[in-house]
């Protein structure tokens with residue numbers, strides 16, 4: 468177990484090490500810790516030098532046609548593809564800004580999560596059929612395209628990548644095929660039923676022909692239904708790989724390229740994030756350099772899995788049993804006799820995190836302040852029975868819902884002061900996209916060019 472945790476830490480360090488090599492010419496074992504301020508600066512300098520040469524990778528590289536993206540965009544927001552014609556992907560991964568739960572004002576940017584949850588603090592989404600709920604909080608569909616295909620990394624001895632909290636879909640296209648048939652989501656009875664809805668739409672008939680040379684305007688064999696369904700999921704994935712899902716135009720990004728400064732509190736938060744608070748060990752704050760020399764700006768996740776000891780959320784309708792995460796997948800359980808993967812959930816990106824409450828796989832944390840306090844005091848605050856208690860997060864936390872494999876090495880007792888917690892939160896607020904439009908920063912006025920690409 469200890470070895471696995473170190474393995475994950477190494478992934479974080481590897482990105483840093485590669486960067487350190489570029490700028491310092493040597494890498495030492497000493498770099499296998501969360502990024503130090505000097506390493507962060509070195510990484511940033513190496514990245515910037517390459518940026519000037521244009522060597523920054525476009526979103527999650529894709530050579531798809533505009534028409535395929537157009538098709539994916541239509542599909543993503545099409546409610547007709549759910550049983551009651553009342554729900555689309557966009558219902559739970561909204562493409563426009565939700566409203567602030569307190570002020571009712573539009574949030575600064577779209578969060579790609581369920582706006583109902585953001586606005587009402589509910590942990591889970593309604594399905595197409597009223598009264599049916601899922602048991603997990605909808606994560607952001609933004610930046611999801613950067614998760615590598617799910618795999619076992621034998622060097623690091625860790626599972627990496629995939630889609631969903633437990634990684635059960637290897638790729639974005641595979642993921643896109645699931646919600647249509649999920650009874651607590653879009654609830655369609657079969658792939659053929661989804662394809663029938665596609666067939667009924669003249670625009671889809673045209674686009675499936677021009678993009679995939681698939682004639683859907685006729686009766687289709689079971690095999691052809693598979694082909695059309697697969698093409699549909701590829702179109703959705705193509706749309707999810709476009710710039711609106713990965714703008715990289717947060718304050719943090721303008722800071723990275725030197726076009727603005729962080730406030731002293733935000734900067735303190737960044738130093739803590741990679742230092743005393745150890746967040747950067749999993750939510751990586753430095754850009755990643757690929758084998759071909761190109762870069763992806765910081766994604767604030769390493770796409771690995773961990774059990775951070777999240778308490779049960781008894782407010783989820785039906786109070787479902789705690790989700791077993793990665794180790795609950797039958798094919799993982801089959802090769803995990805020691806149950807080392809039980810309770811582990813995917814490390815999610817922290818991009819746009821300030822506008823996507825509630826937090827964690829079961830949405831038990833209402834605010835960024837609360838989850839930050841949890842990381843700091845999980846093991847020191849004391850106990851309350853459950854999250855209905857008014858003392859939740861004030862005088863205590865409930866026990867972890869999955870007691871196995873709880874990470875006690877890197878979190879749970881960080882000894883941060885209240886001021887330091889506030890600094891971390893201030894830093895995380897710099898990760899919200901569309902900074903030119905909300906930042907009121909004279910150095911980055913509305914309409915400013917994006918930080919990394921023109």
Ligand code: HEC
Nearest residue numbers: 555556559592603604605606608611630631632643646652
């Ligand atoms: C009823 C709400 C709902 C609908 C509709 C829905 N999703 Fe989701 N989505 C979720 C929830 C909840 C999860 C997490 C479920 C899990 O991990 O098992 C999720 C997970 C995802 C993820 C994984 C993100 C990550 O980082 O792992 C992606 C991508 C995604 N959805 C895209 C889509 C697409 C595309 C559609 C339409 C085909 C869609 N969703 C429809 C609620 C929804």
Ligand code: HEC
Nearest residue numbers: 744745746748749773777812813814815826827828842877
């Ligand atoms: C050991 C790896 C690890 C470290 C260190 C870590 N995190 Fe996380 N983080 C995770 C995992 C795994 C999740 C998802 C946990 C879950 O839902 O059960 C997560 C989730 C989160 C979320 C909620 C994401 C969402 O979409 O709901 C926030 C916010 C967050 N972390 C912030 C932090 C901060 C701040 C720190 C440092 C104080 C930190 N993390 C340190 C692994 C880590």
